[in-house]
Amino acid sequence: MSAAEATAEMGIPTEVNNDRLAAEAFNTVNAQEFLDAMPSAAVVFDDALRIVAVNRRSAELIGYNPAHSIGRPLEGIFRTMFERYQRLQTVERDPRFEHHFNGSWYIVRVFPLTGAGRMSMRCIVAGDISIRKAAEFEARENEARLEEATRIAHLGTFKVVWDSEHVEWSPHMYVLHDVSTEFYDTTISNYRAFIHPGDRDHSERIYLDMIAGKAVRDAEYRILRSDGAVRWLRIDTRVLFDADGVPYGSFGVTQDITESKNREQELNDLLRRNATLYEALEVSPIGVAVLTRENERLDFLYLNAEFQRLSLHNSFSLRGHGLETLRPDGNVEAAWENALAALSSSSDGSFEMTCRRRDDTTFLARLEIAPVLDFPGREAVAYVLNLRDITVDRQRAAAMLQSQKMEALGQLSGGVAHEINNLLQPIIALSELGMNIAQSDPVKVQRYLDVIGNSGRKARDIVRQVLTFARRDTPDVASHAIAPLISGALDLAQSGLPPGIALTRYITTGETRAVVNPTQLSQVVLNLIRNAADATDGRGEIKVSLAAVEIDEIEAGRLDIKPGAWLLLVVADRGCGMDHYTVSRIFEPFFTTKPVGSGTGLGLSVVYSVVTGWGGSVRIESEVDKGTSAMVYIPVDPDSARDSGASDVAGSG
Amino acid sequence: MANILLVEDSHEVSLTVQEILSAAGHTVATAENGTQALARLKTGSFDLIISDIWMPEMDGIALLKAVRGAGNAIPVIVISGGAPNAPLTYTAPLASTFGANEVLYKPFENRELLNAINRALKAG
Known part of the structure; x- marks a missing residue:
């Protein structure tokens, strides 16, 4: 092989003169000179594997003086490369390999040369390919990183060549579609079957527009998986162009966006519900406002239409102001103090107070406050206010x-x-x-x-x-032992009773005192006895008891009196009794059940008036044809209660 | 002189009216309510009834309804305890509606009662 042939074989750019003379002249070129001109390293060796020639680049590379290399065995200088060559030579006729040496990469080729006298030689040429190798490594690394990134992001990738049926899928595409890599055939028509019927037209149009070169759009559609699950996919597609710039296919990234779609749906539902709630609040006939805590102070977040109508404020005019804005200047109502206290203590309440409108006019309002607690016991994060104009009601x-x-x-x-x-x-x-x-x-x-x-x-x-009854005259009251007064009044009453009526007394209170007027007390007893006698129709028994009783909280609530020590006077008959309607009106003046002329109709209203005047209470219990009990509760004089010693006697009657 | 049935539950008023009527030469029978009055009407013969309104068992209006309902045209003078415009006396104007010849409001002068009797007897 000539130097020219060698140059052509190695692909080294050389100016070739086609002129015959020039070709002949080339044959006279000194081979060493030729080798030295080559940018690649070149070593020539004979059949005995001894170095025959080394070019300049090769000498630079191995740091040997070419003169010292000649005649040495090839193995001694290029040992590792030689070993690889030896191995490859046994299987390949024209071995070539990439070899890493001294931090650089080389493409190594060996080819035979024929010298003078048919002397057989071979030449090793090693071209530096380090730059290309680095680029290759980087590309491979990028590819690996991309694969890893898509795997982490649950992204699938695919490639479609438009004039073929076949689609290339990345491994994660199979996961996204829940199909087996072994049995699923990734074709366009198979893929179409995946798409949710409601989204088929839409996705098809996007695909056709892309192929027609009209538009490249990202698509979001649902697929129906074989396990019945509906999943939302997002597909980002890029068109692929061949070397001539002609589009031939597309490459895309597929992402499962079901979770974010669901969240989006939930958010939309939430917004719609909020909108409905908002509308409901706006049309509420009650003024509604929401106060929220911002920077450690309460501020108006929202006023509904009615609140704005009542206060003449809007959310801007109240922004940055507290509820106090609605309090008239110089107002000293306790309800206002209580309402503001509720707002600082996370408690609720209902208040009636004077409120000031934006134009400084006032109205009588009922304000209800309810705290919004995110955890019970914690400080309220907000308060809901209900506001009503009760001027007209009042x-x-x-x-x-x-x-x-x-x-x-x-x-x-x-x-x-x-x-x-x-x-x-x-x-x-x-x-x-x-x-x-x-x-x-x-x-x-x-x-x-x-x-x-x-x-x-x-x-x-x-x-x-x-x-x-009218309490125009207020007789003097003083602390008296009640039992003797009752006994005296009963003596008086007995003398006026028809002979057929028996008066039975149970008086157990001894010296227990109460603050009363004795004349009034007689009047009460006489009125009650007279009523009882009238109810008994001239014959029967009237039971009168006086006992000291202890009223507990529950009983006190029922009787609408304070708990504590009380004297209980009961006058009970087994007479005609009264119905509920009559009992409900029994304390009204001139309400009477008796024949006209029998009574003034004032009896029980006088009893009521007198007893409530002492701080006591009267209850009537009655049942038609069974009888009536009048119960008079008189508060025990607290100054005498300690030494009376009678409060442990249980009541009867 | 007339034979008069006096229907009145108040003992004081009954006694007083009896005295006025006796002094004027009338004879008087008494009843304490409407029921007693109807019993007296069955057994006795009367020229005139003088009746209170508000009475137990059977009041004056019910008595009047019963008398007129039975087709009895006997003159009736109603004496009412209430003032003409007081809420409880709405039954006094009602008496005229149900056929009372005269309505007097207590306390009346003796002459007023005697004049009313004369007018009622003439009308009857």
Whole structure:
């Protein structure tokens, strides 16, 4: 092989003169000179594997003077490379290999040379390919990294060559589609079957647009896996171009976005629900505001339409201000203090207070406060306020109360008038008749005067009772032992009872004292006995008991009195009894169940008025045809309770 | 002179009206309520009824309804304890509606009652 042939064989660029003369001239070129001009390292050796020639690049590489190398065995200088060559030579006719030496990579080739006298030689040429090798390594490393990244990100990759049916899938694509790498054939038509029927047209259009060169779009669609699961996939696609710039296929990355799609759906649902809640709050007929804690102070987060209408504020005018903005200047209502205290103590409450509108006018409001606690016992993160204008309600209630008062007054005056009119009748009529017969019939006149006097006294009694009821006169009260007073009143009552009625007494309170007026106490006892006697229809038993009792919290709540030591007077009969309706009205003045003339209709209302005046309470329990019990609770005088020693006696009756 | 049935539950008023009527020469029978009055009407013969309104068992209005309902045109004078405009006396105007000839409000003068009796007897 000539030097020219060797140059061509090695692909080393050399200017070749096709001119015949130039070719002949080339044959005269000194082989050593030729070798030295080569950028690759070259060593020539004979059949005995002894070095015949070394070029300049080769000498630089191994650091040997070429003169010293000639005649040495090849093995001594290029040992490792030689060993590889020897191995390869046994299997390949024209061995070539890449060899790493002194930190660089070489492509090594060996080819035969024929010298003068048919002397057989071979030449080793080693070209430096370090730069290409480095690039190769980097590409391989990048590829490995990409593979690792897609694996970590659960990304699948695929490649489609448009005029073929086949699709190339990365291993994770099989995982995403839940199919076996062994049995699933990755073709376009097989893939189509995966796509959710609702998304098929959409995804198909994206694919066709890409092939037609119209647009390259990312796609999101659902697939139906063989296990029945519906998964959302996101596909990012790039078009592949051949060396001539003609598109021939596409490369894509597939990602399972089901979880984020679900989260997106949940978020949308949440937003829609919030929107509905918001609309509901806006149309609420009650003013609603939300206060939240920001930077350690409460600020208005939200006001609904009604709250804005009531306060004339909007969320901007209240921003940065607390609830105090609604408090009129100089307002000292306790309700305001309590409401503000509730806001600083994470507690709730309902308050009636004067509120100030933005235009400084005021209205009477009911404000309800409810704390929003993210954990029970923790400080509230927010408060919900409900605001109502109760000015009109209050006016209505006041008007109602007034009309009830007028009705009661009318009833009272009508009742009083009826009784007094009946008593005035004999006074007027008999005084006139008496005058006519003053001389002729003095005995009759005496009888007339007796009736006139009695009528006058009865009228006086009625007026007194009315005044007691109205509490115009407030008799003096003092601490008295109650048992003796009750006994005295019962003695008085007994004398007026029909002979068929028995009065039974159970009085166990000894010296227990209460703050009362003795005359009023007699009045109470007499009224109750008279009612009981009237109910018994002239025959039967009236039981009267007086006991010291201890009222606990539960009982106190039921009776609407304070817990503690009380005297309980019970007057019970087994008479006709009363229905619920009658019991409910029994304390009304002039409400009577008795035949007209039998009573004034004032008895129980006087009892009620007197006993509540002492701080006590009256209860009536009754059942038709079974009887009635009147229970009078009188508070024990706290100053005497200690030494009375009677509070351990249980009540009866 | 007339034979009069007086229906009144108040002892004082009944006694007083009896005295007025006797002094004027009328004869008087008494009843304490409507039921007693109807019993008296069955057995006795009367020229006139004087009745209170608000009475136990059977009140004056019920008595009036019963009398007129039975086709009895006997003159009736109603004496009411309430003032004309007081809430409890709504039954007094009602008495006229149910056929009372006269309505008097207590306390009345003796003359007023006697005049009313005369008018009622003439009308009857």
